[in-house]
Amino acid sequence: MSEQNRVAIIENDNAGILRDTAVSHIGFRVVDVPTNEAFYANVLGLVRQAELPDGGVRLGWGTGHHVVDLIPGEPGLDHFGFEVRDVDGIPGIRGRLVEAGYEVTDLDESYVDFAATPVDAISAINPEGVPVHFHTAVWRQGENSADTGRRPIKFQHTTVGTADVQRMVDFFANAAGFRVTDQLADGRFCWLRSNTDHHTLAIVNVGQPGVLDHYSYDLAEWEDFKTWCDRLTDLGVTVQWGPGRHGPGNNLFVFFDDPAGNHIELSAEMEKFYDGHVEYVARKWHPIPESVNLWGGQLPKWRKTSEGNRGVEEARP
Numbered sequence: 001m002s003e004q005n006r007v008a009i010i011e012n013d014n015a016g017i018l019r020d021t022a023v024s025h026i027g028f029r030v031v032d033v034p035t036n037e038a039f040y041a042n043v044l045g046l047v048r049q050a051e052l053p054d055g056g057v058r059l060g061w062g063t064g065h066h067v068v069d070l071i072p073g074e075p076g077l078d079h080f081g082f083e084v085r086d087v088d089g090i091p092g093i094r095g096r097l098v099e100a101g102y103e104v105t106d107l108d109e110s111y112v113d114f115a116a117t118p119v120d121a122i123s124a125i126n127p128e129g130v131p132v133h134f135h136t137a138v139w140r141q142g143e144n145s146a147d148t149g150r151r152p153i154k155f156q157h158t159t160v161g162t163a164d165v166q167r168m169v170d171f172f173a174n175a176a177g178f179r180v181t182d183q184l185a186d187g188r189f190c191w192l193r194s195n196t197d198h199h200t201l202a203i204v205n206v207g208q209p210g211v212l213d214h215y216s217y218d219l220a221e222w223e224d225f226k227t228w229c230d231r232l233t234d235l236g237v238t239v240q241w242g243p244g245r246h247g248p249g250n251n252l253f254v255f256f257d258d259p260a261g262n263h264i265e266l267s268a269e270m271e272k273f274y275d276g277h278v279e280y281v282a283r284k285w286h287p288i289p290e291s292v293n294l295w296g297g298q299l300p301k302w303r304k305t306s307e308g309n310r311g312v313e314e315a316r317p
């Protein structure tokens with residue numbers, strides 16, 4: 001690629017402070033709450049845990065912490081959250097965000113949860129106006145030990161769409177304390193870690209601010225992809241992309257949509273990072289289709305790279 005297309009993503013000393021922080025939950029605004037609730041129950045095994053004001057519903061697995069909020073309204077990303085197990089994690093995040101000039105409020109009311117201990121929770125408004133929740137440890141029923149043929153083993157990462165990748169990195173890495181693991185060399189996509197997983201958050205330039213690109217659940221292993229692709233087909237859910245393997249993260253993937261059009265990924269085998277043992281340098285992947293899909297480079301219709309694009313439709317005979 002040409003030198004002028006290379007963009008370095010800038011991090012400061014706060015990047016990498018978070019070492020034990022995972023994805024927690026996500027909230028969407030949808031027009032039709034009942035249809036989406038039925039989808040999440042039938043396909044992902046998420047059941048209603050609570051009713052939210054104005055006809056919204058809170059969904060989770062068993063008595064575990066909630067995973068998805070469905071909120072009636074103009075379709076879009078309402079908020080997303082992270083579970084912080086770092087020592088002094090919430091005060092640290094709060095202090096760094098406030099110092100950098102971001103708005104932070106308490107979230108006490110929302111976190112009357114199934115946790116045995118009180119949950120400290122904050123909400124910070126990211127640079128594109130979307131609230132980001134950070135809270136201390138919660139109970140997550142069945143995580144990593146569930147019936148993987150009928151429910152994923154956990155909620156794994158959120159990928160937000162933005163109009164300005166660096167502005168979002170300033171919030172998540174240079175203030176909150178995530179760290180860039182990898183980027184596309186054109187600076188239009190980066191993956192950030194906050195524990196040993198290659199990414200718990202990714203940021204991609206989609207030309208508009210404050211949107212969800214996709215979010216992802218983990219399966220236990222490759223064998224489960226067979227079961228899930230058969231299961232999705234039986235349920236009348238169209239597989240939109242994959243199965244394949246990403247370059248950044250090296251994780252296996254398959255994608256499908258919920259009724260509101262949110263892209264959902266199932267993933268496994270994500271690369272691990274051990275910051276306590278080794279100094280990593282973020283890699284810059286060529287912005288070509290083969291980087292985001294090692295198996296042939298076919299892309300879904302909603303994904304493009306700056307150097308070439310091969311849609312699934314064109315690639316299939």
Ligand SMILES: [Fe+2]
Nearest residue numbers: 157159216265
């Ligand atoms: Fe993903």
